[in-house]
Structures are given as C-alpha cells and as structure tokens.
Amino acid sequence: MDEKDKGDFTVMKxxxxxxxxxxxxxxxxxxxxxxxGYGYPKYAAMYLKEKYPQVEFxxxxxxxxxDQTKDLAARVEEDFVAVQPDIVSILVGINxxxxxxxxxxxxxxxxxxxxxxKVLQALKERTHAKIMMMEPFLIPxxxxxxxxxxxxxxxxxxxxxxxxYADVYLPTDGLLQAAFIGxxxxxxxxxxxxxxxxxxxxxxRLYVQYVSSLVELVMAGM
Numbered sequence: 001m002d003e004k005d006k007g008d009f010t011v012m013k014x015x016x017x018x019x020x021x022x023x024x025x026x027x028x029x030x031x032x033x034x035x036x037g038y039g040y041p042k043y044a045a046m047y048l049k050e051k052y053p054q055v056e057f058x059x060x061x062x063x064x065x066x067d068q069t070k071d072l073a074a075r076v077e078e079d080f081v082a083v084q085p086d087i088v089s090i091l092v093g094i095n096x097x098x099x100x101x102x103x104x105x106x107x108x109x110x111x112x113x114x115x116x117x118k119v120l121q122a123l124k125e126r127t128h129a130k131i132m133m134m135e136p137f138l139i140p141x142x143x144x145x146x147x148x149x150x151x152x153x154x155x156x157x158x159x160x161x162x163x164x165y166a167d168v169y170l171p172t173d174g175l176l177q178a179a180f181i182g183x184x185x186x187x188x189x190x191x192x193x194x195x196x197x198x199x200x201x202x203x204x205r206l207y208v209q210y211v212s213s214l215v216e217l218v219m220a221g222m
Contacts, residue, residue, distance in 0.1 A: 012219050015058040016048075016211075017085035017129070019072065020092050023194060024063025033060050039195060043204025044211070051208060052215060060085065068095045068107075069115035076122045086218045087211065088129045090119070091172070093136030093158060094193055097150045106150040113157045120165040130214040133158060133166040134207075137173035139185050139199075141192035167217075170210040172203060 018024050018041045026039025036042040036059060045059045062079045064071065069092055072080075080088065093112075100107050123129050135155055138147055155173060162169040176188060179202060186192075188199035195203060 012054060013056045013058065014087070014215065014218055015060065015083070015085045016045075017080075017083050017088040018044075018059070018061045018063055019080065019088060019090045020063040020134075021067040021095050022063070022065035023094070024061065024091055025065045026063070026200070028061050028063070033062060034058070036061050037063075038197070039200045040203035040207060043201045044207035047204060047208045048211070048215070051212065052219075055215065055219065063091075066095060067092065068099065069093070069112055069119070073115040073118045076119050080119060081122055081126045084127055085129045087132065087214050088123060088127075089132040089134055089170075089207070089211065091134035091136065092116070093154055094138070094147075094151070096154060097136075097147050098144075098193070100150070101144075101147055104146075104149075109153055109157060112154055113161065116158065116161055117165075120161060124165060130167045130217060131165060132168040132170060132211050132214060133162045134170045135159070135172040135174070137176050139176065139189040139192045140180070141186060141190075144192040147192075168210050168214055170206060172206065175206055176202075 023039060024041060026037035026041065028037030029035040036045050041059070041061050045057065049057060060083060072092055096107050096112055120131065123131055135158060136151065138144060138151055159169070179188065187196060188202065189195045
C-alpha cells in the first residue's frame with residue numbers, strides 16, 4: 001500500500017484483486033482489468049469507496065468465465081503474483097463441479113485441493129497480499145440440486161484450506177441459504193449459479209462486510 005499527500009490529509013492507496021470464474025468476471029471488459037463488470041465486484045467496489053473515502057482503491061478484476069482451479073493455478077504467475085495486490089479475494093469451485101456433472105464423473109478431490117493450494121501457496125510465499133477466500137455457492141434449483149453431492153465435499157476442502165491460508169473467509173453459500181428464508185431463492189440466481197442483480201448486490205455487500213477488516217489492517221500497515 002502506498003501513501004500520497006492530497007491537500008491537508010494523506011490518501012492511502014490500496015490495490016484489491018478480484019479472482020475467480022464467471023461469477024467474478026460478470027461480463028467485464030477483458031481489455032480493461034479495472035472494469036468491474038455487472039456482478040458482485042461492481043457492488044463491492046462501489047460500497048468500499050463509499051465506506052473508505054480516505055482510500056484510493058485500485059480495483060483489478062481478472063476473473064475469467066469458465067475457470068476452474070486448474071485455470072487459476074495455470075495463471076498464478078501473471079494474474080496473481082505479477083499483480084502484487086494488497087488484498088486478493090478468490091471465488092472458485094463451482095466449475096470444478098459443473099464441468100463434470102453430466103455423467104457424475106466428479107473431479108478428484110485431491111487434485112482439486114492441490115490446484116487450489118498451489119495458488120494460495122504462491123500468494124503466501126511471493127506476495128504480501130492479505131487473502132480473502134470466498135465459499136462457492138449453489139442456489140437451490142431443481143436441475144442442479146444433484147451438484148451438492150460433489151460441491152459439499154469441495155466446500156469442506158476450501159474451508160480446510162482457508163484455516164491454513166486465509167486471513168478472512170466469506171461463507172457465501174451458508175449466508176445465501178440464510179437469506180432465502182422468507183424469500184425466493186431463484187431471485188438471487190435464476191440458474192442456480194450466476195447471480196441476478198439482486199444476488200450480486202447481496203454478495204457485494206457481504207464482501208464489504210468481510211473484507212473491511214483486511215482493508216483496515218492494510219491501512220494500519222500490518
């Protein structure tokens with residue numbers, strides 16, 4: 001994090017990197033990494049700027065639609081280490097289920113863990129970034145309900161990795177399930193995976209709630 005003088009007060013400069021799959025990509029302009037798309041990063045960036053007017057954020061969105069853990073591991077050098085963020089958030093895992101769902105030929109959990117671990121280990125060893133891991137989620141829709149048989153164990157792996165590597169863990173799936181009480185689940189994501197505008201704003205607000213402790217740690221120079 002850098003500091004610069006602006007008038008009578010000091011402005012903190014902080015680089016925050018969003019990483020993940022289509023839920024993070026959300027139609028962003030791939031030619032402009034600072035363009036947030038229409039998903040939760042748009043709302044997270046907006047609400048973080050409102051909450052911390054004394055911080056000059058550089059928001060970088062490098063989420064890529066269709067990505068799995070293998071893809072994040074493959075681009076760990078250029079899209080994680082080279083960026084050198086102050087804070088990085090990672091939301092990945094649903095494609096590690098969906099892409100193997102047609103025949104229920106699920107991806108090996110050991111391989112899933114090894115790929116995710118490669119990314120986290122590189123961040124720990126080769127950047128100064130604070131890490132927020134986000135839990136992949138599934139909105140209850142009939143045609144994808146069976147995804148749970150593989151997503152559940154993979155969420156447990158992510159939780160275990162978070163205890164080892166993360167500075168903050170956002171339990172997105174659990175918090176969404178709570179939000180559905182008295183509401184219509186499909187209003188958050190009609191296809192069960194890709195959030196509607198309502199779902200994106202909800203996740204964006206959660207994001208700010210959970211990442212704020214890391215923003216404040218970085219601001220404090222810790």
